[in-house]
Amino acid sequence: MKKTILLLWCLLVTLCTSAQVPIDSLRNGDLIFFVNPKGNAITQVTTRQNQYPIDHVAIFNWGENHTAQVIEAVHKGVCITTLDSLLHDAAQFSTPTLLVGRVNVPFDVATTLCRAFSHLGKPYDFTFENDDEKIYCSELVQKSYVTTNGDTIFPVIALTFNTPDGTVHPYWAEYYAKRGLPVPEGIPGTSPGGQSRDPHVTILGFIEP
Helix, strand or coil: HEEEHHHHHHHHHHHHCEECCCCHHHHHHCEEEECCCCCCCCCCCCHHHCCCCCCEEEEEEEEEEHHHEEEEECCCCEEEEHHHHHHHHHCCCCCCCCEEEEEEEEHHHHHHHHHEEEEEEEECCCCCCCCCCCCCHHHHHHHHHHHHCEEECCCCCCCCCCCCCEEHHHHHHHHCCCCCCCCCCCEECCCCHHHCCCCCEEEEEECCC
């Protein structure tokens, strides 16, 4: 079954997103979505663009000496990672994994990036709460992006940890049980897959290796 799903996903990549995005065409504030070919417990409970199994999102920025980099919230915390490093990690897969999204409404790039940088060093939020000092990947995006009028671009939604049939995904049941917590179904939050489908985002294609 897993092999069938993977083959269908590869077909979708070929048919739906043949466009390749040159690195030099990336803009500050572009979103880099990570497509996990194998899928996981995150992709199994979230909706996402073209059914791609998206499990992470990062914010693109041109750094010093025109270095391509992203600001991201990963397990070691909020940090800056070079795009070369991401491409090196992505090379282990035989299909494209770094999908580019561009915010399609006027937004304050400088303020957005300043907000993102202000979270550098914060610890990762392993319980996905939206009201503490810890932070996870799509929460970083949600808290950073603002329009030129100062309005928040990405909304907070009710998170689900349920499978399509409405039952709690076994992984998340065990995940929260180990932490002595109930599964926080409906907790306010965000997801990378959901942001990839946001009407304020246009998917351009996969980064050209």
